[in-house]
Amino acid sequence: MTTEQRARPSVDAEPTDAELIDRSRRNPEDFAAVFDRYADRVHHYLARRAGVTEADDLLSETFATAFDQRDRFVPERSPNGALPWLLGIATNILRSHARSQRRRWQLLARSTADPDEPSPADRVAARIDANALAKPLIDVIAELPDGDRDALLLFAWADLKYEEIASALDIPVGTVRSRIHRVRTRLRGLLGTTTTQDQESA
Numbered sequence: 001m002t003t004e005q006r007a008r009p010s011v012d013a014e015p016t017d018a019e020l021i022d023r024s025r026r027n028p029e030d031f032a033a034v035f036d037r038y039a040d041r042v043h044h045y046l047a048r049r050a051g052v053t054e055a056d057d058l059l060s061e062t063f064a065t066a067f068d069q070r071d072r073f074v075p076e077r078s079p080n081g082a083l084p085w086l087l088g089i090a091t092n093i094l095r096s097h098a099r100s101q102r103r104r105w106q107l108l109a110r111s112t113a114d115p116d117e118p119s120p121a122d123r124v125a126a127r128i129d130a131n132a133l134a135k136p137l138i139d140v141i142a143e144l145p146d147g148d149r150d151a152l153l154l155f156a157w158a159d160l161k162y163e164e165i166a167s168a169l170d171i172p173v174g175t176v177r178s179r180i181h182r183v184r185t186r187l188r189g190l191l192g193t194t195t196t197q198d199q200e201s202a
Contacts, residue, residue: 017082018075024067031067034082039063042086045158049094058097062090077167087158088168091150136190144183147171151179
């Protein structure tokens with residue numbers, strides 16, 4: 001195989017997200033492939049934050065907004081693909097539904113989650129190895145400033161890296177680090193307090 005043959009891209013290679021979005025500017029139907037790639041992950045994130053009932057409508061709104069704003073997609077800011085960009089749009093849409101979302105957090109803090117739906121605290125609790133603290137964690141999450149909560153849930157539920165969270169929220173990566181650190185410190189304090197209380201009551 002010659003150097004030229006090795007350098008030539010395969011005709012069967014899957015187009016990148018950036019290529020699909022660029023094509024969709026001329027051929028809008030190409031954007032459907034972006035939906036096919038990421039709809040499940042975006043829906044999962046929306047369902048955990050807003051509930052399964054609202055997630056379908058929010059998913060449609062997310063991708064409709066992404067389609068309308070596809071000229072704003074900057075590949076250099078999302079080198080690993082369009083998911084952080086899509087989740088950033090989803091997060092902004094969730095903020096516009098903040099009132100219903102706040103009621104959901106308050107309800108979860110007062111009651112047991114639907115057994116057929118993953119607990120909103122499961123992933124956070126798993127990351128700090130404290131699954132038994134689900135309810136106190138929900139209380140803490142419900143009280144977080146919006147920016148801290150968004151950074152935490154993109155990290156814990158969407159598995160985004162700090163750089164991807166920065167891209168999704170359009171903030172410096174240093175701000176993401178400080179927000180995650182601030183929340184981790186608060187959760188560690190909760191864990192320490194709860195552990196002490198458990199030991200005292202034993």
